[in-house]
Amino acid sequence: MDLNNETLLDIHLRMVRIRTFETEAGKMAEAGKIPGALHLYVGQEAVAGGIMAHLSNDDWITSTHRGHGHLIAKGGEFGKMFAELYGRATGYCKGKGGSMHISNMQLGMLGANGIVGAGPPIAVGAAFSIKYRNAPNVAVTFFGDGASNEGSFHEAANMAALYKLPVLFVCENNGYGEYTAQANHQAIVDVADRAAGYGMPGVVVDGMDAIAVYEATAAAIERAKEGLGPSLLECKTYRFFDHVGVRGMGLSYRTDDELAEWQKRDPILIFEVRLAELGVLSEAQAKEIHEKVLADVKEGIEFAEASPMPNPDSLLEDVYA
């Protein structure tokens, strides 16, 4: 395990960056400053943090409607991200994509995606590309428990295993697809149980524990790079905000108690306790990091708010190469 202090701090920083960005984005959305739908990642940071710490810009990921966290952990800049959420010309997608399509090809991020389950087949294509070029990289596809019921996941998983492609299927099981609890959308408890049906290993990981995620990912990446094919990692996690926005539509599909239970296992909280125990990060240092990141986030918001709207004439640009 190469989990040295530097890596631990790296993972921590990615997580704090996500948390801070998302929390502030939520506020901006509630203030009516962000158009459209915003699916926030708060609560799931250990997954993006623990996995992305392994990846370089030459490794590809596909993301979901809940994609900010993935892009941030992959190196996304706050300014360009906020600008995109605000629909500004300076955003990652020139304002054409918004939250649900935020992407950055240079960072190896093949887009958030508004279609549940659309990512896995694309990641399989990226992994095919890696193998074709004999490159030392992997592709990672993130998808939810709800998405695991889409046929696209099934087809992608089968193809990946068949071709022994270097791809990780990462199911972020937060217990709900929108307002439907897992027990009401599938008759299994562990999505990881689906792996055997494709001929790949399936592992259940504590998705609130960044170190556990990091380690499970290391094993899966090693396997992939040895040419042994894909793995399915199911990260059990929870979203602290509602399905869309912070408070969503105010439905009572989950209890306050349940939320409170999971919040006790806040992935950043427990990680910071661990880092303190390990003597890697003191409370004061952590505070400093949070403050620094918050300042960066605010700068990002300022950048976005000061940015111009796209020129209506750009409407028909970028349809074709």
Added chain:
Amino acid sequence: MDLNNETLLDIHLRMVRIRTFETEAGKMAEAGKIPGALHLYVGQEAVAGGIMAHLSNDDWITSTHRGHGHLIAKGGEFGKMFAELYGRATGYCKGKGGSMHISNMQLGMLGANGIVGAGPPIAVGAAFSIKYRNAPNVAVTFFGDGASNEGSFHEAANMAALYKLPVLFVCENNGYGEYTAQANHQAIVDVADRAAGYGMPGVVVDGMDAIAVYEATAAAIERAKEGLGPSLLECKTYRFFDHVGVRGMGLSYRTDDELAEWQKRDPILIFEVRLAELGVLSEAQAKEIHEKVLADVKEGIEFAEASPMPNPDSLLEDVYA
């Protein structure tokens, strides 16, 4: 086990009816009398025979492009079937469907289907209907090893298990999807391994052994009728003719040896040996049955050939109710 002599003979007759119909249909196709594509069921008779012996007209099935066998075992009449293959007005679908869409609602047969994987979701709908009406019936969906890689299978299996619907997923694994061997389309050996991922039992059955099929089906139906939900039965079988027609395109994707090995386990041959051992059917009686069925088949062909073509004016009928 209610496998009394009557049932054994019933299964046998269904199988012989399929074999004879398909063999003669193949000849008619080679003689240029049947337009379009014909996917013959020869070799797989134990599956349709062993399963359909359990079903009444109030049980629903969905079929595949290789659907004649299912319809025959469900009670299809030779005359109307040949007429349909010939494109005659007297066919089950008035000549509008042909081999790939042959159906009969009265017999509970929701059609052959030209789209690989389209059947399972429809069967789930039929099973939903059965449960909704609290009827003492089941739905059975037949599909191939190749079809098990379609997303539609995945979605249907998950929904069936979730709702505990009375439906049997019957995978007729004949080792090939068209000209692609199973090992080249999925990284697993047993499609039954997929069942666990949906929360249903998965059973591998010797698909050349009608009794084994019959018994596995009995258990699955019992389970379904008790409200415990679906099962996946994988019947290992083989098709003796080519993917399409008798000799197909003449590709060498499988060896003569392999075919010969499987032909030694011809489902009708081994069943007749067994029936003789059991003293249920003598060789002479078997011969008589084959002859009688052949005569019926020929009568069916005569009916078809004597039948009128559809009136071109019927072209726009039956689009809407």
Added chain:
Amino acid sequence: MAEARELTYIGAVAEATKTVLQEQDNAFVAGEDVAGAGGVFGSYRGILEEFGDRRIVDTPISEEGIIGLGVGAAATGLRPIVDIMFMDFMGECMDEIANQMAKMRYMFGGSAKLPITIITMSGGGINMAAQHSQSLEAWICHLPGLKVVAPSTPYDVKGLIISAARDDNPVFVVLNKLSLRNRGDVPEASYEIPVGEAKVVREGGDVTIVTYSRMVGEAIAAADKLAESGIDAEILDLRSLQPMDTAAIVASVKKTQHVVVVHEAVRFGGLGGEIAAQIQEEAFDYLDAPIARVGAPFSPVPFSPVLEQAYIPNAERIVEEVTKLLGVA
């Protein structure tokens, strides 16, 4: 017949659905988050409470499975109302729509009956970007075996859903998400609006605006504006797209001799082409000018509000086209 009172467009969906469930024991609703949540747009609020979970069923996120469920249930005697949250998601289930639902009856020589109602949401304007804003009715109107309606008012929503649910064929009810809060008078009692009948929503003598769904509202705004310049526009709300009320279109065009076809869908390959082609086939000699078409430009729906505003057809663009058409500009 009970009094009419104001309902929202989306409230009319819920009321129509309840009416159908009351009238038909074999009718049920299935879709993603339709039961517990009452639909993400609120279309089915109150139905779970009133009818229980036998009649309204939350499904997994499995659009192909959902449509298949509807097809199989309908063919075997039920009358499913199936919800596909956003019309854009039809991509996930076009096989069950196009190759099964639309064709099963025909392929079976008429022996199957498919009484399915599919309720879905089209259109942009709420900054949901390229994958949640499309108007893809052209895909389904091109498929023999399907019917398609696209109501513009709460009144039509209720009447068309009830008609759809009573129809023994698959009927798509294409709703519009920017219209959800529009209000209008809706009778409490059950009533039908015949599938296939257009409606003149404004009479006029100078030009016919043929349109449907939310663009009816834009056409009305345009007509008000045009009236200021003395142009008297007739507005035809198609309401049904398949079958289409060609007779009503032609009658109006023969009167006004000028026509603009308007839809929110992408102009190229949209239904406007079909409508224009039919008009000139049937009323060639009455036309004083080319049939104009207003539709979305040839790009995906952009996210940024300024771009989306520039993208979606509106009253202003209709006014422009009419003015150009009448040579007034």
Added chain:
Amino acid sequence: MAEARELTYIGAVAEATKTVLQEQDNAFVAGEDVAGAGGVFGSYRGILEEFGDRRIVDTPISEEGIIGLGVGAAATGLRPIVDIMFMDFMGECMDEIANQMAKMRYMFGGSAKLPITIITMSGGGINMAAQHSQSLEAWICHLPGLKVVAPSTPYDVKGLIISAARDDNPVFVVLNKLSLRNRGDVPEASYEIPVGEAKVVREGGDVTIVTYSRMVGEAIAAADKLAESGIDAEILDLRSLQPMDTAAIVASVKKTQHVVVVHEAVRFGGLGGEIAAQIQEEAFDYLDAPIARVGAPFSPVPFSPVLEQAYIPNAERIVEEVTKLLGVA
């Protein structure tokens, strides 16, 4: 440049594909039974032997997975040629086509490039019934971000596939299965036919027949027949459907002042409507009669040969329409 010699329509697919694989290291082919079997229509015969299984890959029966593979591979630097055996199977993968492949570049603000070629088979006439005989090009031509070509001759097949494969955008090559054995001259060397350029395949002064794919052959047969009655038809083979060569259409119509649009697809909602609408927009004053459309009637494709013959547009129906149009009948 080497000599031209006769090839079949399907032989031209194989030759074009080989040419592309030779010219572009990053090009590969993926699809069901494309490698070992060489394609069920023989489109890729010999490619496995020549290029090995790195460059041509058999896939599971997973159309959504196949298109996704193409999208992901293209976005990350490869140039996939993806085979969807029958166009009817697009129903299984419309999401990856419509919502991913077509929109990714735009949604990403132009940062992704999607050089994918999709090869697929359309059309009826070989008694394959409702689910294996459709012409669904209207679905994809309505989607900004895609290009669509539909060659009628072996020469065009080769040139258009090579152009498609060199294009940095997704291009659908819609082939026709009843044309597979048609023969025609094809140069051995590599050459392009520009996407977006129509071709006058027969000059004439009395009427323009606008068509594409196999219907070009029917139009030629019709023109021969019409010539016997002294009617001189011009035939425009669109070749590209998206983008469409409106200028070429309009130029011909201005000359002949009469036009019949012909396609095998269902008439209602087919591309014919778009073409007719564009013609009257751009050449209204030149038209002496309504633009006529020939397309399939409003039903699924029937199985029985007698019904299928009655269903599919042919030379006879074109002759009828032209005769009616010119008022000769």
